[in-house]
Amino acid sequence: MIEVQNLTKRYGEKVAVDGLTFTVQPGTVTGFLGPNGAGKSTTMRMIAGLDQPTAGRVLVNGRDYRAATAPMAELGIMLEARAVHTGRSARNHLLALAQTNGIGRHRVDEVIRLVGLTDVAGKRVGGFSLGMGQRLGIAAALLGSPRVVVLDEPVNGLDPEGVLWVRNLLKALANDGHTVFVSSHLMSEMALTATRLVVVGRGRLIADTTVEEFTALAGERSVSVRTPQPSELRDVLLGPGITVTTETPGLLVVEGLTAEQIGTAAWQAHLPVFELSANEASLEEAFMQLTEGSVDYRSSEPVMTGAVL
């Protein structure tokens, strides 16, 4: 379990993390979401004791992680992969880590197999692609068979097969009872991997919810109806909690009713309907709405959702 209590981190004037409080439970994958610069990496570094909080504290399995006697068995962490420039082979890199933490050789081979690096284990890490580096980072995080696994953007740089592999790995770890906390700035990816979500913006907690609840929120959508008798249909549909707007002549946009309810009401009132379509809000759109106003860096160019998926 990870308990983050009133956690704050300031860098001079900049408040990177601002009074965050949340708990990450074992047995589930918890997604840590937020736009760029929201404070995810800083929070993760404080969980691992790599950064000192300005205020508040973090408990890993009920204790301060820095006081753990076998730290790699408590917490395995992979921070955002940066270019690794090392002449060491992947196996030697992991062996060195294992030796300094009292972990046996057989576990090194086990994690190499687990992350699919067997064929390149003898190769220099410096020559690894971003995806191979991610796999190596995950191997290092899992080396001590930790109860808590924290991964910062683990699918960055992975091909679709790699993304699927990470997704399944995280789910398997959670099913085994591990605490799994994984950051991403992609809502759609988290929706497929996580059960719970902690959403931050500008260092503050925006939502601590289940993916199901979040999806239901995104599911609140409008329905477009094309009819030759818009004012009559509008009168039929209007009621408490229902809004009807006209965007173009003959086209109503209805909020608060399903397409089925609208179709039935129109049929009962003998009003013709030429088109009836639900306007689905994507998870990514719902996430953008939720974090609106808490984005640090905003591109002036619109980004097609497909391009970031």
Ligand SMILES: Nc1ncnc2c1ncn2[C@@H]1O[C@H](COP(=O)(O)OP(=O)(O)OP(=O)(O)O)[C@@H](O)[C@H]1O
């Ligand atoms: N060492 C530092 N010194 C000064 N400012 C920092 C430092 N580390 C982080 N920040 C700032 O704190 C804020 C939060 O950064 P952080 O890297 O934690 O965000 P993030 O959510 O992980 O973003 P990303 O998805 O871009 O990695 C940013 O505005 C960043 O510029």
